[in-house]
Amino acid sequence: MPYLQAEGGRIYFVEQRPVRTSIPPPVIFIHGAGASHQVWIEQVRTLGRERRSIAVDLPGHGRSEGSGAHRIETYRDIVVQFMAGLGLDRTVLVGHSMGGAIAQSVALAHTEKIAALVLVGTGARLRVQPQILAGLESDPRRTIELIAAWGRAPGAPAEFLxxxxxxxxxxxxxxxEGDLRACDAFDIMQQVNAITLPTLVICGAEDLMTPPKYADYLHRQIADSQLALIPAAGHMVMLEKPEEVGERIKAFIANRTGRGRCPVMT
Incomplete structure (x- = not known):
């Protein structure tokens, strides 16, 4: 099993590489709060046919050691350590929700290490309702079930929830809880326009947790960005529409050297 030693313990990751020569740059997928690399499996397979594609378990998640973090910056530093440990000079970072916050934080602090960004179901600020944090203490199972219920577009099959x-x-x-507190403290509304990297912003059109207005703000603030709204999908858009999300990311990376502002993708 692939592990990499980092501050606080071993980090687990999965990767796929093409049979023939890999096209640079490689891609790292970062999951959201409470999740694991599993949410990105389909996209790793899609992109892994052309370029090295890696999905990581953050500390305390999935098969990684550690106890998580309460600050986005802590996760940011671990991702940078992870990249260095793999000997990656420049990568594309793909982040969902909290993972998108981590990706933005890396982009602002270490622009030279990133070739492009893909921000999925995320925002420049991620506020968490106080009752969710309180519910994790009083009735964690019920609260987590509610979080899952809000994660997909309305009408999603109960089995998926x-x-x-x-x-x-x-x-x-x-x-x-630590993840959600890290999200709640994350706010780069006034700094996000400093991101100059080619960026793809993806959002489910029916996302209840990070609604399309969050994605639209990112698109308006990041000069070299594209916005892709995915119909009939919610916050877990990469699970709800795995093929479409994978192909959007694949096409974006293939054309990431284009100049000027990119339009909304429909």
């Missing part, structure tokens, strides 16, 4: 809740429940509640 159960699967999402079960996946979150495999993460220690203390780690989920």
């Amino acid at each position: 159960r699967q999402d809740a079960d996946a979150l429940l495999r993460t220690p509640v203390s780690v989920i």
Whole structure:
């Protein structure tokens, strides 16, 4: 099993490489609060046919050691350590929700290490409702089930919601709470326009947790950006529409050297 030693313990990751020569740059996928590399499996397979594609478990998540973090900056530094440990000079960072916050933080602090960004279901500020944080203490299972229920577009099959809740429940509640507190403290509304990297912003059109207005703000603030709204999808857009999300990311990276402001993708 692939592990990499980092501050606070070993970091687990999965990767796929093409049979023939890999096209640079490689891609690193970062999951959201309470999740794991599993949310990115389909996209790793799609992109891995052309270029080295890696999905990481943050500390305390999935198969990684550690106890999570309470600050986005802590996760940022671990991702940078992870990149260095793999000997990667420049990568594309793909982040979902909290992972998108981490990717933005890396981009602002270490622009030279990033070739492009893909921000999925995220924002420049991620506020968490106080009742969610309180609920994790008083009734964690019910609260996690509610989080899972809000994660997909309305009308999603109950079986999928159960699967999402079960996946979150495999993460220690203390780690989920730390993640959500890190999200709640994240606010780069006044700094995000300093991101100059080619950026693809993806959002489910029916995202209830980080609604399209969050994605639109990112698109308006990041000069060299594209915005892709995915119909009939919610916050877990990469699970709800795996092929479309994978192909959007693949096409964006292939054309990332284009100049000027990119339009909305429909």
